[in-house]
Amino acid sequence: MHRVLKDLKIMLLANLWIVPVLAALIGAVFYFVAPPPPMSARMATGAEGGGYRIFAEKLKQELAKQGFELTLLPSAGSRDNLERLLAKDSRVEIALVQSGLERQLDAADHARLHSLGAVYQEPLWLFYRSGIDLERIADLLPLRLALGSAGSGTLAATEAILGANAITPEQYPPSWQATGGGKTASALMAGELDAAFFVGPAENALVQQLAAHPDLSLATFRRAAAYEARLPFFKRVEVNEGLLNLAQNSPPKDIITLSPVATLVVNRDFHPGLVPLFLEASREVMKHGTLLDKAGTFPSAEPRTFALSSDAEHYYKSGLPLLQRYLPFRIASLADRYIILLIPLLVVLIPLLKAVGPLYRWRIRARIYRWYKYLRDIDRQLDAGTLPDRLDAEVERLEQLEDELAKVEVPLSYSNELYELHVHLRYVIERLRTLQKRRATASDSVG
Structure with a gap:
């Protein structure tokens, strides 16, 4: 045994040269490897109590299970979120944005943003006071109408619908207001407004409250196919009788509405290594579906708004990276990066070890x-x-x-x-x- 230890000591001393060589190679790996993804991010959501905020809260809870901290920043809505993502000193890396708004950006700004995919449908609801004869969009002109608050996706969707009917902002009557949210809903229920547009999931508390109100009706878009042809970011959605409120049987008959989708949009500050983490968390949030979305439908690569992130593309084709299926995100993401660099390291080490x-x-x-x-x-x-x-x-x-x-x-x-x-x-x-x-x-x- 003493002789074996002695021989081992001699062998180690004779090969001490390999220590600085290995140290230099490992140092190069750590120097050139991409930094690990951060374990925090900031997300622009929307108004408190809105559909964006509710989804973001659930997303935050799922991410927290992996030790990830998501900071939620309230905003005026989709338009505001886009402006925050594009701001020079942006305080957010990811936001929920309504499909269709990307058409309002110039090519340079459009190229600065990427989509992680759609996460749920957010239908456009047009509630109006019962007793009003509302057959076509033009019938809204003499009414007291709420279009949606400034900076919101509701206003963007409303303007698109009105524009398709050749009603431009210059033609809006004084009785139309750029308001939305809870105050607008209260005004509508109190009779201070005749009609109002809202955008949000069918489960949204505001939508549910309006649907249950006995003095309000829900408009149907009979010409949905014509809108789809002109506004491809809208999709026809059928809302069956009683879907919104069975007890109140709301709506009292099948109606058709139009729906954009809520999409996760990121800017260049968002670390690509976080993409599968966010998409998997979104899948968990939406795994049971909604009143309008079947389980397993979202997140989805379609419809495409901004260019889909390459990491998101890989996720939709292959799912989670292999290591992230079995290991916590923090460990798996580090391992993924170092494994990639181990390949050239092994290419150097194999002949080196052969020379030993x-x-x-x-x-x-x-x-x-x-x-x-x-x-x-x-x-x-x-x-x-x-x-x-x-x-x-x-x-x-x-x-x-x-x-x-x-x-x-x-x-x-x-x-x-x-x-x-x-x-x-x-x-x-x-x-x-x-x-x-x-x-x-x-x-x-x-x-």
């Missing part, structure tokens, strides 16, 4: 063979006849070398070569002593 054996043999034998150089020099001097004047000094030097050689340590597998060197050194010493004796004898004879 030959280099090790060379270093061990060098301990032995360096003595042969001196023995060969003596042989050459003997052959040339130039040694006799220094015989005594050479014998003394060789005996000193023999003492030094006795202290040389080599692994057991190389002991035979060490012993052969001892034999050869002793042989040369004996030759020189024989030569000494001859010289002494010759000197006595002369005397």
Whole structure:
């Protein structure tokens, strides 16, 4: 056992050169590897109590299970969210944005944003006071109408619907208001408004409250196909009788409405490594579906608004990265990055490790063979006849070398070569002593 440990020590000492080499390679990996994804992000949502906020709260809870902190920042709505994402000193990296708003951006701003996909439908609801004859959009012109608050997706959707009917903002009557939210709903129920547009999921508390009100009716978009043809970000949605409120049987008959989708949009500050984490959390939020969305429908790569992130594209095709299926996100994301860099590292290490054996043999034998150089020099001097004047000094030097050689340590597998060197050194010493004796004898004879 002692001998094995001794051999191991020799081997380690002989290969110490590999330590700085490995340190340099590992240092290069850490230097060049992409930094790990942050464990926090900021998200623009919408007004308190709105559909965006409710979804974002659920998303935050799912992300917290992975130790991720999502900060939610309230906003005026979709338009405001887009402006925040594009701001020079943006305080958000991700936001919910209503499909269709991307058409309002120029090419440069459009290219700065990417979509992670749609997460749910957010239908457009047109509630109006019962008793009003409302057959077509043009019938809204004489009414007291709420279009949706400034900066909201509701206002954007309303303007698109009105524009398709050749009603431009310049033609809006004074009785139309750019308001929305809870105050607008209260005004509608109190009779202070005749009609109002709202955008949000069917489960939204405001939509449910309006649907249950006995003095309100829900408009149907009979020409939904015509709107879809002109406004492709809208999709026809059928709302069946009683879907919104069974007890109140609201709506009292099947109606048709139009729906954009809520999409997750990110700017260039959003770390791409977070994409599968957010999409998987969104899938968990939407796994049971909604009143209008079947389970497993969202998140979805379609419809495409902004260019789909390449990482999102990979998620929709292949699901979660392999390691993230079995490991916590923080560990898996680090491992993913280092595994990628391990490939070129292994390319360098394999030939390096192959060189360890030959280099090790060379270093061990060098301990032995360096003595042969001196023995060969003596042989050459003997052959040339130039040694006799220094015989005594050479014998003394060789005996000193023999003492030094006795202290040389080599692994057991190389002991035979060490012993052969001892034999050869002793042989040369004996030759020189024989030569000494001859010289002494010759000197006595002369005397």
